[in-house]
Amino acid sequence: MTSVDRDLLAELVARERDRYVREHPQSLALHQGANNLFARVPMTWMNKWAGGFPLGFSSAHGAVITDLDGHELIDFALGDTGAFAGHSPQPLVEAMQRRLGHNGGVTTMLPNEDAQWVAAEMTRRFGLPQWSFSLSATDANRWLLRLVRLVTRRPKILVFSYSYHGSVDETFVVVDEQGRIRSRPGNVAPAYDPSLTTRVVEFNDLDALERELAHGDVAAVLTEPAMTNIGIVLPDPGFMAGVRAACDRHGSLLILDETHTFSAGPGGATRRDNLQPDAITIGKSLGGGVPCGAYGLSAELAQRVLDAVSEGADIVDVGGVGGTLAGNAMSFAAMRAVLGEVLTDETFGPMEDLATLFATGLRETIARYDLPWSVSQLGTRCEYRFANPAPRSGGESLRSADPLLEDYLHLYGVNRGVLITPFHNMALMCPATTRAHVDAHQMMFDEAVAELVQ
Numbered sequence: 001m002t003s004v005d006r007d008l009l010a011e012l013v014a015r016e017r018d019r020y021v022r023e024h025p026q027s028l029a030l031h032q033g034a035n036n037l038f039a040r041v042p043m044t045w046m047n048k049w050a051g052g053f054p055l056g057f058s059s060a061h062g063a064v065i066t067d068l069d070g071h072e073l074i075d076f077a078l079g080d081t082g083a084f085a086g087h088s089p090q091p092l093v094e095a096m097q098r099r100l101g102h103n104g105g106v107t108t109m110l111p112n113e114d115a116q117w118v119a120a121e122m123t124r125r126f127g128l129p130q131w132s133f134s135l136s137a138t139d140a141n142r143w144l145l146r147l148v149r150l151v152t153r154r155p156k157i158l159v160f161s162y163s164y165h166g167s168v169d170e171t172f173v174v175v176d177e178q179g180r181i182r183s184r185p186g187n188v189a190p191a192y193d194p195s196l197t198t199r200v201v202e203f204n205d206l207d208a209l210e211r212e213l214a215h216g217d218v219a220a221v222l223t224e225p226a227m228t229n230i231g232i233v234l235p236d237p238g239f240m241a242g243v244r245a246a247c248d249r250h251g252s253l254l255i256l257d258e259t260h261t262f263s264a265g266p267g268g269a270t271r272r273d274n275l276q277p278d279a280i281t282i283g284k285s286l287g288g289g290v291p292c293g294a295y296g297l298s299a300e301l302a303q304r305v306l307d308a309v310s311e312g313a314d315i316v317d318v319g320g321v322g323g324t325l326a327g328n329a330m331s332f333a334a335m336r337a338v339l340g341e342v343l344t345d346e347t348f349g350p351m352e353d354l355a356t357l358f359a360t361g362l363r364e365t366i367a368r369y370d371l372p373w374s375v376s377q378l379g380t381r382c383e384y385r386f387a388n389p390a391p392r393s394g395g396e397s398l399r400s401a402d403p404l405l406e407d408y409l410h411l412y413g414v415n416r417g418v419l420i421t422p423f424h425n426m427a428l429m430c431p432a433t434t435r436a437h438v439d440a441h442q443m444m445f446d447e448a449v450a451e452l453v454q
Contacts, residue, residue, distance in 0.1 A: 002370045002453055009404055012451060016411035020051040023415065026068035030056040048422045050410040060087035062432030065419065073419045074437045076427035081260055084285035085342040086432040092288040095337035099330050107328035114332035121339050125267035126258070126280050128296035133327045137259040137283025138166025140295040141222065143321045144279055145170065147297075148253050150313055151304040154219040158212055158252070160203040162394025164229030165222055165257050166283070170197045175395065202393040203227055204235060206242045213250035220253040220278070221246075225269030228260035230397040231424045232376040232383045234390070240269075244276055253278040253301065259285075263428060264379035265352075266345040272379070287334035288342065342431060351380040351429040354438055358382055358427060361442040369453050383426040412448040413441070 021028060031053035034040040041047055046054045056068040063086055065073045078084055085092065098104060119131040134140045145157060145168065159165070161175040162184070172184040173194040181195040199218055201208035212218070225240060227233035247254045256277040258268035262285055265272040270280060278301050283293030297305070305315070315321045359382040362375045366384070374390040376383050385391065387400035406425060413420055418441050420427050427441070 002372070004405065004452060006404075008454075009408060009452065013404060013408045013411065016408065016415055017051060019415050020411055023071070024051075024055060024067065024069050027056040028053055030068060050407040050422065051414070055414070062086050062089075063430055063434070063437055064432075071417065073414065073417050074440055075419050076429075076433075076437075076441065077419050077421040078428045078430055079289060080284075080421055080423065081263075081428060082284045082289050084262065084428060084430055085288040085338045086430040087289075089288060089338070089342045089431070091337040091341035092290075092334060095333045096290070096330070099333040104329075106330045107325055109324065111327070112329055112332065114329065114336045115327065118332055118335045118339065121336075122294060122296060125339075126270050126296055127267070128277070128280055129299050130297040130302040131294055132297075132322075133331070134283070134293035134295070135291045135323065135326055135331070136166060136293045137257065137281055138168060138293070139323065139326065140281040140283060140293040141165045141168045141171075141255075141257065144255060144281060144295045145220070145222070146319070146321055147305050147315075148220040148255070148279070148301075150308050151301065152219040152251070152253065154217050154252075156197060156199055156215075156217045156219065158199040158201070158209070158218045158221045160223055160227065160394060161200050162230040162398055163203070163222075163224060163227060165224075165281075166259075170194055171222065173198045173200045175200055175202055177395070202395055203233055204239050204392045206239065206246065209243065209246050210249075213246055213252055216250065218250070218252045220255050222255045222257065224257045224259075225261045225264070225273065225275060226378050227394060227397070228378070228381070228426075229423070230394045231385055231391065231400070232378055232381070232426065233393060233397050234376055234378065236392065240273065240275055247278075255279045255281060258282045260381070261378060263381035265348050266343070269378075285343070286338060287331055288338040290331055290334035292331040292335055347431045348380065351431065351433065354429045354433055354435065355380045355382050355427075357435070358429070358438045358441065361438070362445065365442075365446055365449055369449055371449070371453070380429040381426060383424060385425070408452070409445075409448055413444050416444045416447075418444050 031040050039047055057065050058068050059066045063075050065075045122131050123129050157170055159171050165171045172187040174184045176182050181200055183190055183194055199212040201212055226235055244254055254277045256270055258280055259282050261269045278298050280296040286292050309315055359375045359377045362384050366373045372388045374385045374388040376390050386402045391397035391400050
């Protein structure tokens with residue numbers, strides 16, 4: 001297979017960085033003048049973008065962002081899934097106007113009719129009958145872990161190496177290349193060693209899962225149906241059924257985090273693959289970018305929690321479950337608009353068709369140049385990987401990363417009006433994405449690869 005000339009790659013990256021700086025003076029000025037922002041950005045992750053400084057944006061609508069220098073960019077990043085519904089879809093805009101209007105109200109610590117509508121829709125889509133709401137998937141995961149520990153009376157959870165479930169302390173743990181459990185590299189000053197609270201194995205390794213669950217101290221396995229934050233890592237056939245069976249054998253609960261795998265369909269991978277979790281967490285995209293998250297419980301798990309409450313557990317005040325702004329009226333109005341009028345059942349088919357077209361074009365280019373790369377697709381989401389075959393675990397995926405090559409492709413795209421997710425090479429389709437957008441990415445990708453392997 002064709003190898004990449006590293007000297008040529010370095011030259012191309014330098015050229016693209018120079019062009020990026022030259023063509024985005026207003027974004028550079030915004031960054032340099034942000035003296036009162038820690039790390040010069042509103043949220044430190046915003047410095048992940050290639051080029052030395054992030055783009056400042058003036059507007060975003062549908063699948064297009066306009067930056068401060070007037071460049072229009074086709075947006076396949078979509079706020080790392082937060083804008084899965086597209087930017088400012090009209091039903092969301094109208095819902096926010098009504099909620100913020102004279103007869104509206106944003107947060108009252110009181111329920112309204114939207115809350116029951118959203119909960120019923122989540123039940124229809126994902127199958128679980130009981131739902132509670134948060135402001136993020138991180139909150140949903142954190143609160144749910146308290147509940148599963150409460151009902152199982154077990155201290156530990158199990159995650160897969162290099163998984164991601166928001167900023168939940170217990171999940172920043174990995175298996176290193178020697179098979180040792182350790183805090184994830186880069187973990188910022190953990191309050192405790194996460195190996196004390198968490199068991200961890202590689203994704204797609206059922207034998208290791210059985211071994212760790214056999215200790216009898218795991219309250220729940222927390223996993224995405226497919227890994228998405230170390231690049232897309234798809235489950236082997238039968239893997240998720242094996243996880244469910246192993247949990248049943250060892251008395252552990254199964255939590256599925258559908259925050260990114262919602263791209264698999266209107267009910268996520270849970271509905272598409274007929275998975276049977278005890279609980280689900282989800283965030284980001286439900287409200288079209290308005291902060292929201294949710295966790296769903298099976299009838300049995302919900303009853304077990306209520307039984308524990310009757311014995312003295314506090315979930316209505318100081319028990320560490322819930323927050324003042326969670327379940328606010330603005331978030332529910334946003335979720336009702338997005339689920340009811342934007343990310344409907346009917347929109348997923350056309351979005352997935354575009355993702356398949358996107359992936360097919362990538363594969364054809366990769367094959368034409370005989371590159372040792374691959375493409376993974378998860379419904380409306382796909383990604384090109386610098387490994388062939390595609391990685392089957394978080395550890396394999398980490399070892400396939402090539403930061404300089406990523407920077408090249410990201411900068412090449414931005415400089416030609418195409419934006420992909422900054423954390424890796426992921427692209428997501430939204431209801432406003434078009435065939436022309438996909439074709440524009442393909443043209444950019446073909447040109448970038450042609451220069452790289454000339």
